[in-house]
Amino acid sequence: MDQETNKPIQPDLWAQEASESLRLKPIPGVEFTSRWLSISWEKLKSQHPAEYLPVLLLVSGIVIWFFTLPLINVNLMNDLGLVSVLPPGTFIALALMTISFSLLVTAPKLNTAMIFIHMAVLVIMLYGITAVIEVIPRFSPSWRHAGIIDYIIRNEMVNPRIDAYFNWPGFFIMGALITQIAGLDSSVLFLQWAPVFFQLIYLGPLWMIYTSLTNSRRLVWFGIWIFYLTNWVGQDYFSPQAMNFFYFLVIVAILVKWFRKNEIILPKIAESKLVKKLPKIQSLITQIFHGENPSPSLISPLQKAFFLLMIVLIYFVSITSHQLTQFAILMSIVLLLMFQRIAPKILPVVMLILSGMWIAYMASAFMAGRLAGMLEAFGQLENALDANLVDRMNGSPGHMVVTQIRLVLTLGVWLAALIGFVRQWLRGTFETSAALLVAAPFPLLIMQTYGGEMLMRIYMFSLPFAAYLAAAIIFPLIKDPPSWRYTAAIGLVSAALIVVFWYGRYGNERMEYFTPAELQAVEFTYDHAEPGSLIASVTTNLPYKYINYEQYKYARLEKDVVKGDFVALIATMKNPKFDHTYLLITRAQEAYMEMYYGVGTVDLTRLENQLLLDPTARVIFINEDAKILEFTNTEGVK
Amino acid sequence: MNWRRWIWPTVLLFSTLAVSLAAFLDWQSPLRPLITLWFMAVCPGMALLRVFGLRLPVSGWTLAIAFSLALDSAVGIALLYAGRWSWQTGLIILISITVLCTLIDLLPRQSASPQPAIVVTKIPARVRKPRAAAKTEQG
Numbered sequence: 079m080d081q082e083t084n085k086p087i088q089p090d091l092w093a094q095e096a097s098e099s100l101r102l103k104p105i106p107g108v109e110f111t112s113r114w115l116s117i118s119w120e121k122l123k124s125q126h127p128a129e130y131l132p133v134l135l136l137v138s139g140i141v142i143w144f145f146t147l148p149l150i151n152v153n154l155m156n157d158l159g160l161v162s163v164l165p166p167g168t169f170i171a172l173a174l175m176t177i178s179f180s181l182l183v184t185a186p187k188l189n190t191a192m193i194f195i196h197m198a199v200l201v202i203m204l205y206g207i208t209a210v211i212e213v214i215p216r217f218s219p220s221w222r223h224a225g226i227i228d229y230i231i232r233n234e235m236v237n238p239r240i241d242a243y244f245n246w247p248g249f250f251i252m253g254a255l256i257t258q259i260a261g262l263d264s265s266v267l268f269l270q271w272a273p274v275f276f277q278l279i280y281l282g283p284l285w286m287i288y289t290s291l292t293n294s295r296r297l298v299w300f301g302i303w304i305f306y307l308t309n310w311v312g313q314d315y316f317s318p319q320a321m322n323f324f325y326f327l328v329i330v331a332i333l334v335k336w337f338r339k340n341e342i343i344l345p346k347i348a349e350s351k352l353v354k355k356l357p358k359i360q361s362l363i364t365q366i367f368h369g370e371n372p373s374p375s376l377i378s379p380l381q382k383a384f385f386l387l388m389i390v391l392i393y394f395v396s397i398t399s400h401q402l403t404q405f406a407i408l409m410s411i412v413l414l415l416m417f418q419r420i421a422p423k424i425l426p427v428v429m430l431i432l433s434g435m436w437i438a439y440m441a442s443a444f445m446a447g448r449l450a451g452m453l454e455a456f457g458q459l460e461n462a463l464d465a466n467l468v469d470r471m472n473g474s475p476g477h478m479v480v481t482q483i484r485l486v487l488t489l490g491v492w493l494a495a496l497i498g499f500v501r502q503w504l505r506g507t508f509e510t511s512a513a514l515l516v517a518a519p520f521p522l523l524i525m526q527t528y529g530g531e532m533l534m535r536i537y538m539f540s541l542p543f544a545a546y547l548a549a550a551i552i553f554p555l556i557k558d559p560p561s562w563r564y565t566a567a568i569g570l571v572s573a574a575l576i577v578v579f580w581y582g583r584y585g586n587e588r589m590e591y592f593t594p595a596e597l598q599a600v601e602f603t604y605d606h607a608e609p610g611s612l613i614a615s616v617t618t619n620l621p622y623k624y625i626n627y628e629q630y631k632y633a634r635l636e637k638d639v640v641k642g643d644f645v646a647l648i649a650t651m652k653n654p655k656f657d658h659t660y661l662l663i664t665r666a667q668e669a670y671m672e673m674y675y676g677v678g679t680v681d682l683t684r685l686e687n688q689l690l691l692d693p694t695a696r697v698i699f700i701n702e703d704a705k706i707l708e709f710t711n712t713e714g715v716k
Numbered sequence: 717m718n719w720r721r722w723i724w725p726t727v728l729l730f731s732t733l734a735v736s737l738a739a740f741l742d743w744q745s746p747l748r749p750l751i752t753l754w755f756m757a758v759c760p761g762m763a764l765l766r767v768f769g770l771r772l773p774v775s776g777w778t779l780a781i782a783f784s785l786a787l788d789s790a791v792g793i794a795l796l797y798a799g800r801w802s803w804q805t806g807l808i809i810l811i812s813i814t815v816l817c818t819l820i821d822l823l824p825r826q827s828a829s830p831q832p833a834i835v836v837t838k839i840p841a842r843v844r845k846p847r848a849a850a851k852t853e854q855g
Contacts, residue, residue, distance in 0.1 A: 256753070279781055285774060328778065377770070
C-alpha cells in the first residue's frame with residue numbers, strides 16, 4: 079500500500095518503484111564517463127570500420143609481435159630457414175597487420191598517415207626481425223664490408239690490388255667518413271639495422287615513382303605493400319648494392335616525376351603506308367608512345383638544371399661504388415628515352431663517358447686480365463641460365479624447397495606484372511614507363527653470370543615496377559570506394575605473400591646467422607694469428623675479415639673438401655709461404671655444407687680428424703660452435 | 717614573417733652545431749653516432765634543396781637523403797683520391813655546404829618555383845566604399 083495516498087500500488091509500477099529506490103545518486107565523474115562512452119559508441123557505430131579498426135589491429139599486432147620474439151630460438155632452425163622456428167604469434171601479428179592494411183587501402187577515404195605507419199611497422203617486422211632475435215649481425219659479406227672500411231680508416235687510401243672491392247670503393251669511403259665522424263672504432267655497429275634503414279629509405283622514391291605513374295593512391299600504396307612482401311633477394315644488408323639500389327630508384331623517380339617529355343612525336347613507322355592500312359597497329363603504337371597519363375609536376379628551369387646536376391652526381395657516386403647498378407640505371411634511362419617517356423637526351427651520353435672513364439682508369443686493376451674472359455662470356459645466354467638456375471637447384475630437401483619457392487615467387491611476380499599490365503590496358507591505360515622499367519634490367523643476363531646471381535639482381539631491379547603493375551590487377555577501380563570483396567582479396571593475397579616471404583627471404587638463415595661462440599672463435603684467431611698468416615675455412619660463412627683486412631691471406635677449401643682431395647688440402651694448409659695457417663670450422667659452415675651438398679655428404683669431423691694426423695697440426699681453440707686448427711709450417715719458420 | 721620558414725633553417729643550423737661539437741670535442745656518447753647519421757644523411761641535401769626553392773613535403777625527404785649521401789660520398793672520394801684524407805676536412809666541407817646553403821635560404825628573395833601570375837587590373841567600383849562611410853563604420 080502506498081502510505082501517503084492509501085491507494086494500492088499497481089503491479090506494473092512495483093518494478094519501477096523498486097528500481098527507483100535502487101538507483102544510485104549520480105556521481106559527476108561516472109556520469110561523464112558513461113555519457114562519453116555512449117557518445118563514443120554512437121560515434122563509432124556511425125563510422126566505417128576502416129576508421130577505427132586499423133588502430134586496434136595495429137597496436138594488437140605490435141604487442142603480439144613483441145611478446146612472441148623471445149620465443150624464437152634460432153639454434154633450432156632447420157633447412158627451411160627462419161620460418162621453421164617462428165611461433166604462431168608472429169603469423170597472428172602479421173595477419174592482424176594484413177587485415178588492418180586491407181581495410182585501410184579499401185576505405186572510402188584513404189588515411190595516408192595510418193598507411194605510412196603500417197608500411198614502417200611492416201618493414202620493421204619483416205626486415206628487422208633478425209636484428210632483434212639474433213645477437214650477432216648476420217651475413218658474412220657485411221662483415222667483410224666493415225673490414226674494407228676499417229682498411230680505409232687505417233691506411234687513408236684504397237688498394238685495388240688487394241680485392242675487387244677497392245676498384246669500386248665509393249660506398250666504403252663514405253662509410254669510413256661517417257664511422258670516423260661518429261667517433262666509432264669500427265663500422266660493425268651499422269650492420270645490424272642496415273636492412274631496416276635501407277628498406278625504409280626505399281619507401282620515398284617508390285612513392286615518388288608510383289605517384290608519377292598513376293593518380294590512384296590505392297594503387298600507389300598497394301604497389302609499395304607488394305614490393306615489401308616480395309623483396310626476398312636480401313641485397314639490403316650493409317653493402318654498396320643496397321645503397322646503389324636507392325640511388326637507382328631516386329634517379330628513376332626524379333626523371334619520371336620532373337623530366338617527362340611534353341610533346342610526343344610518333345615514330346615514322348606509325349605514319350608509314352603499311353601501318354596506316356592497319357588501324358589497330360597504328361592505335362597500338364599511339365598508345366605505347368602516349369602511355370600512362372600522369373599529372374605533371376612543374377619546376378623552374380633552374381630547378382631542372384639543379385636536378386640534372388644531382389642526377390649526374392648520384393650516378394657518378396654509383397659508378398664509384400658498384401659495378402652493376404650503373405648499367406641498370408643506364409639501360410632504364412635509354413629505354414625511357416627511346417619511348418619518349420623522359421626528355422633529357424644528353425644524360426646517357428654523360429653517363430657512358432663517366433662509366434667508361436672509371437672502368438678505364440680507376441678499375442683498371444680489376445679489368446686487367448679479366449676483360450678477355452668477360453667479353454667471351456658476353457652473350458652466352460645458355461651459360462648464364464645454367465649458372466643462375468640449373469646450378470642452384472641442388473642441396474638438401476629443405477634447401478630445394480626454398481630455392482623452388484624463390485623461383486616460383488620471382489616468376490609469379492613477373493607474371494602478375496604482365497597480368498596487371500594487360501588489366502590496365504583493358505582499362506584504357508597503357509603503362510609504358512612501368513613496362514619498360516620492368517624490362518630494362520633483363521639484358522644484364524647476357525652480360526655475365528655474376529657468380530650465378532644475375533637473375534636475382536635482375537629481379538631486384540625490376541621488382542619496384544613489377545610490384546606496381548602486379549598491384550594494378552586490383553587497382554585502380556572503376557567503382558570507388560571498393561567493396562568488401564576487394565578488402566578480402568587484398569588480405570588473402572597479402573597473407574599468401576607473407577608466408578612465401580619468410581621462405582624466400584630467410585630460407586638460408588641457418589647458414590647466414592652467427593652465434594656469439596662463432597664470433598668468439600674469429601676474435602680468438604685475430605688475437606693470436608700473426609700478420610701474414612693464412613686463415614682458411616671450408617666456406618666463407620664466417621663473421622670475419624672485419625679487421626686488418628690486408629694483413630692476412632684467406633683460403634676457401636670448399637671444392638677440395640667436397641672432392642675429398644686431402645693432398646690438396648694439406649698442400650694449402652702447409653703452404654710454405656705462411657708460417658702459420660689457421661683452419662676455422664664453425665656451425666654456419668657445417669650448415670652450409672649440409673644445405674648445399676646434403677646431410678652426410680661431407681663429414682667435417684672426419685676431415686678434421688684426418689688433418690689432425692699431421693704432426694704440425696693442433697687444436698688451439700674449441701667451443702660449442704667452433705673449432706680452430708693451427709698448422710705450423712716448419713719449412714716456413716725462420 | 718612566416719614562422720614555418722624558420723623551422724628547417726633552425727633544424728639545420730642546430731644539427732650542424734651538434735655534429736661539430738660532438739665530433740671536434742670528441743664527445744664519447746651513444747648519441748654521437750645518431751647525431752652524425754642524422755647530419756650526414758639529411759642535412760647537406762636538405763639545405764641544397766631549400767636553396768633551389770624546392771620545398772617538397774614527401775619527395776623532399778627522399779631527395780635530401782639521396783643528395784646528402786651522394787655529397788658525403790663525393791667529398792670522401794675527392795679527399796681520398798687527392799691524397800688528403802681527413803675526416804675533419806670532410807666534415808668541415810659538409811658543414812660549410814649546409815651552413816652556406818641555409819644562410820642563402822634565409823636571404824629574402826623571389827620564389828624560384830613557377831607561380832601562376834595573378835594580375836589585378838582594376839578593383840570593381842561597387843566594392844569601394846566612400847571614405848565617410850568607412851569612417852562611420854570604424855567609429
